[in-house]
Amino acid sequence: MILNTDGTKPIYVQIAEWLETEILNGNFLQDQKVYSQYQLAEIFNINPATAAKGLTLLVEDDVLYKKRGLGMFVTEAAQAIILTKRREHTLKRLVTELVSEAEQLNVGMDELLEMVRKESKQSKGE
Template identity: 40%
Template sequence: MKNKLDDNKPIFLQIKEQLEDSIINDNLKADERVPSTNEFAAFYKINPATAAKGINELVAEGILFKRRGVGMFVTNHAKELLIEKRKKTFVEHYILPLKEEAKKLNISEADLMNMMKGEQA
């Protein structure tokens, strides 16, 4: 868990993203238990319902599953689902705006590729 939360983003989203990052980075693997809502609440001194909101979104997305009386665990296909989701987000938030800006600046696709490789256009 990160030591500090960002005031500019909802806490439940930060908890969700933290868990997603831990899964993508293999800090949490399939069938591994994730911290409970109470553990998040105690660590960050927040309401357990706030932590639960982020965790419940991951359950709804098929990233986590509940073992009654034991806790929440990472699904077998969580990492693959998250990588696919992040790829789509990456294209939408970074690649498309980059291409649009390059077009406005009359930067050719070849020049853009060279820039991305660290070569000057």
């Protein structure tokens, strides 16, 4: 992953989202230790405090938990929490933007849905 340092999304949020994606992809399993703030700082060439802030976001969302002196670990409910959060926030925001753009371009709902179906098939290699 390459961090977008020119965008509006803070780096610590990008770190948290990257770790969420790693959890969703099965690269970190329940009760498995994740990267430390220092490992993340080295991987992404960022300040350890920035990495720590990203980890803290995930602790606050109950995606990670701390084991004193051992590090951060994935909670049992991590995947469900991430999926719910992304459906309710990220996906909803994207759909809202898509519908708004379609309305501005006079693209009807049937045409928009067909575009989504076509894209879905292409992404699956059908």
